[in-house]
Amino acid sequence: MKNWLIDEREHAHWSRPWEPMVNPECGIVVPPSPLGTWERQSLPxxxxxxxxxxxxxxxxxxxxxxxxxxxxxxxxxLDILDSLIGYRD
Known part of the structure; x- marks a missing residue:
């Protein structure tokens, strides 16, 4: 979930295709160390x-x-995952 949040934030303004940092070949990578509480802006x-x-x-x-x-x-x-799976922005 943390990787998803980081990936979506980094690619929020990209118009070209991109690959998530989580994939079947590499698995789940350790995300970069978190920033402070107030160092991120909200995104939809x-x-x-x-x-x-x-x-x-x-x-x-x-x-x-x-x-x-x-x-x-x-x-x-599972309910949360189902909500995220079916979500369309």
């Missing part, structure tokens, strides 16, 4: 097509693991 919510696909893949895996351990309290996380 955006979910690029690339991240929507990644969230969908992860959601399937997460749902499977949730069922395996029998923890239905994790449904709220």
């Amino acid at each position: 919510l955006m979910v690029s097509r690339q991240y929507s696909i990644l969230f969908e893949d992860f959601s399937d895996y997460f749902a499977y693991e949730m069922d395996e351990i029998g923890d239905t309290t994790l449904d709220q996380e």
